Amino acid sequence: MNGTRNRLRHYSTASTSHFNQRILNLKHASGAAKVDDALQLFDEMLQRQPPPSIIDFSKLITLIVKIKHYSTALSLFKKINLMGIRSDLYALTVSINCHFRLNQVNYGLAVLATIFKQGHPPDLATYNTLIHGLVLADRVFEAVELFKKLLREKLCEPDQIMFGAVINGLCKVGHTSKALELLRFMEAGSCKPCVRHYSTVIDSLCKDKMVDDALQLFAKMTEKGVLASVITYNALIHGLCNFGREAEAAKMLRDMEEKGVSPGVDTFTILVNSFCKQGSVKDAELAVQAMVRRGLHPDVITYNALIDGYCLRGEIDKAKKVIDRMMEKELVPNIITYNSLLNGYCKKKRIDEARHLFQEIQDKGLIPDVFTYSTMLQGLFHSGNPAAARELFNKMQAKGQAPDIRTYHILFHGMCENGECCDALVLFRSMGNNRLMKDIGLYTILIDGCRKCGKHNFAMDLFDELILKGLKPNVRTYTVMITVLCQEGLFGKAKDLLRKMEENGCLPNSVTYNVIVQEFMKQKAFQEAEILLEEMINRGFSPDSTTFSMLLHLIPSIGQDSPMQTIIQKLTSIKGSDDRMLDSISGVIT
DNA sequence: CTAGGGTTAG
Numbered sequence: 001m002n003g004t005r006n007r008l009r010h011y012s013t014a015s016t017s018h019f020n021q022r023i024l025n026l027k028h029a030s031g032a033a034k035v036d037d038a039l040q041l042f043d044e045m046l047q048r049q050p051p052p053s054i055i056d057f058s059k060l061i062t063l064i065v066k067i068k069h070y071s072t073a074l075s076l077f078k079k080i081n082l083m084g085i086r087s088d089l090y091a092l093t094v095s096i097n098c099h100f101r102l103n104q105v106n107y108g109l110a111v112l113a114t115i116f117k118q119g120h121p122p123d124l125a126t127y128n129t130l131i132h133g134l135v136l137a138d139r140v141f142e143a144v145e146l147f148k149k150l151l152r153e154k155l156c157e158p159d160q161i162m163f164g165a166v167i168n169g170l171c172k173v174g175h176t177s178k179a180l181e182l183l184r185f186m187e188a189g190s191c192k193p194c195v196r197h198y199s200t201v202i203d204s205l206c207k208d209k210m211v212d213d214a215l216q217l218f219a220k221m222t223e224k225g226v227l228a229s230v231i232t233y234n235a236l237i238h239g240l241c242n243f244g245r246e247a248e249a250a251k252m253l254r255d256m257e258e259k260g261v262s263p264g265v266d267t268f269t270i271l272v273n274s275f276c277k278q279g280s281v282k283d284a285e286l287a288v289q290a291m292v293r294r295g296l297h298p299d300v301i302t303y304n305a306l307i308d309g310y311c312l313r314g315e316i317d318k319a320k321k322v323i324d325r326m327m328e329k330e331l332v333p334n335i336i337t338y339n340s341l342l343n344g345y346c347k348k349k350r351i352d353e354a355r356h357l358f359q360e361i362q363d364k365g366l367i368p369d370v371f372t373y374s375t376m377l378q379g380l381f382h383s384g385n386p387a388a389a390r391e392l393f394n395k396m397q398a399k400g401q402a403p404d405i406r407t408y409h410i411l412f413h414g415m416c417e418n419g420e421c422c423d424a425l426v427l428f429r430s431m432g433n434n435r436l437m438k439d440i441g442l443y444t445i446l447i448d449g450c451r452k453c454g455k456h457n458f459a460m461d462l463f464d465e466l467i468l469k470g471l472k473p474n475v476r477t478y479t480v481m482i483t484v485l486c487q488e489g490l491f492g493k494a495k496d497l498l499r500k501m502e503e504n505g506c507l508p509n510s511v512t513y514n515v516i517v518q519e520f521m522k523q524k525a526f527q528e529a530e531i532l533l534e535e536m537i538n539r540g541f542s543p544d545s546t547t548f549s550m551l552l553h554l555i556p557s558i559g560q561d562s563p564m565q566t567i568i569q570k571l572t573s574i575k576g577s578d579d580r581m582l583d584s585i586s587g588v589i590t
Numbered sequence: 591c592t593a594g595g596g597t598t599a600g
Contacts, residue, residue, distance in 0.1 A: 164591085171591090196591055197591085198591090199591045201591095204591095229591090230592085231591050231592055232591085234591090235591075235592085238593075264592090265593080266593040267593075269593040269594070270594095272593090272594095273594065299593095300594080301593060301594045302594080305593080305595095307594095307595095334594095334595095336594060337594095337595085339595045339596070340594090340596095342595095343595075343596065369595090369596095371595050371596045372595090373596085374596040375595085376596095377596090378596070378597080406597045406598095407597085408597085410596075410597055412598095413597070441597075441598055442597095443598095444598055444599070445597080445598050445599095448598075448599060449598095475599080476599045479599045479600080480598090481599095483600085511599055511600050512599080512600090515599070544600060545600095547600085
């Protein structure tokens with residue numbers, strides 16, 4: 001009797017270790033066959049008598065979860081349960097995770113109910129899975145509520161992972177200040193924040209345009225002896241770049257290397273992208289050289305940034321050369337690569353080549369996405385073919401690519417640009433009460449579109465309408481509206497609106513002032529133009545080239561002691577002050 | 591926590 005049991009146990013252990021070895025082998029395997037191999041192993045395990053334990057099955061299924069085959073994982077759990085093997089807390093927690101990832105939150109919660117029914121209290125890992133899952137499913141509020149309940153009722157002691165999930169959730173929904181509070185709470189307590197927590201909040205602050213606060217937090221973190229990681233630096237470099245602070249970003253790169261943190265391909269890609277966006281592809285190329293010198297290989301994303309940079313400047317041939325360069329490195333251009341190229345053609349109104357490329361993309365087996373269609377739409381409108389554009393707009397929906405807000409911006413702008421503002425308004429009205437009707441950008445496009453079509457009344461009605469709806473006009477909306485009023489000769493109202501926008505917390509910018517000054521000059525309201533010109537200069541804005549040349553043409557016709565004369569003098573002396581921006585940058589990255 | 595593409599005022 002005893003001998004039999006021992007032999008059995010011995011046999012069972014041997015088979016388990018056999019499976020364990022194969023599970024371990026699979027763990028380090030990669031490629032497409034991995035799932036198939038795992039499934040085969042699963043079947044073998046299922047047939048084994050006596051069957052392996054739930055622990056062994058969970059090990060295997062966890063591998064399948066890691067490659068994101070959540071529904072497969074769930075079906076395997078179901079199979080073993082049908083075979084009479086009961087899930088333990090670990091297995092149930094993995095199931096919850098799968099349901100959440102599949103956006104089946106309610107099923108996940110049903111599994112939680114099973115956990116309670118089985119009489120095991122959930123452990124920290126279960127709660128972490130729940131909170132993380134709720135955040136992933138965009139149910140951050142519930143995640144935070146659960147977290148608070150756990151704290152309040154002392155159901156568990158939150159660890160760094162739980163704090164991390166909550167901080168991440170708060171940042172995700174834009175409550176960065178709450179995340180910051182939680183970070184302070186951690187600093188004061190026993191579960192101290194680590195780089196990940198700081199990095200999440202730093203990244204979120206940067207995305208909230210509070211780069212300086214992010215830098216402050218970075219300094220504080222360093223003071224506390226927490227070492228920054230590549231991710232921390234990437235967030236800061238990205239934030240700085242987004243606000244044109246490339247020189248500081250480059251300094252940050254230096255700083256990280258001095259501290260022994262190696263920048264990654266992504267770090268350089270951020271810089272490449274940023275240099276391209278602000279028009280300096282030359283610096284972008286230098287950044288690529290710098291990364292290669294460090295033994296890093298530019299990837300598709302890096303090359304795409306460069307290609308986009310060239311396309312934005314209309315240098316399509318150079319962009320194509322970059323594509324050749326990346327293909328030599330055996331990197332395959334993707335839809336994003338071609339979208340940039342398509343955008344290049346469309347912006348240059350090379351519509352035949354754009355159409356050709358659009359076909360070529362599909363011949364290559366790539367599927368045009370919202371970006372592709374939106375870009376092509378814009379090209380068709382821009383080259384004066386609104387009918388073809390409308391047709392494509394229908395086609396994209398038929399092909400299952402739903403237009404997004406930007407597609408609609410392009411559509412309505414395109415229609416108005418082609419004199420179809422009445423059709424645009426009809427279409428706008430027919431769209432019902434969805435998010436589009438509350439989009440201030442779309443209203444701005446329509447107002448300006450009606451203005452360009454000469455329908456000033458429609459423009460003014462739209463403005464009243466958006467105010468009635470409680471929408472907040474932005475600088476662009478006000479600027480367009482001021483133009484409408486000026487062109488109607490309603491100078492008093494235009495000036496009132498200029499004051500009112502400020503009262504509403506929306507400061508006029510350089511474009512606003514240039515537009516109003518130009519309109520006043522066009523209609524020979526020189527006194528008014530002069531006052532506003534003075535005001536704009538005092539606020540640190542300078543006339544654009546149009547305003548400037550209008551002023552120059554005025555010189556012969558105004559008196560020597562006119563105030564306009566002194567303004568012109570003032571202007572000629574500050575000319576040329578903007579040209580020393582980009583020099584410092586190329587020198588910093590070496 | 592992790593870099594890339596399409597949109598609106600002169």
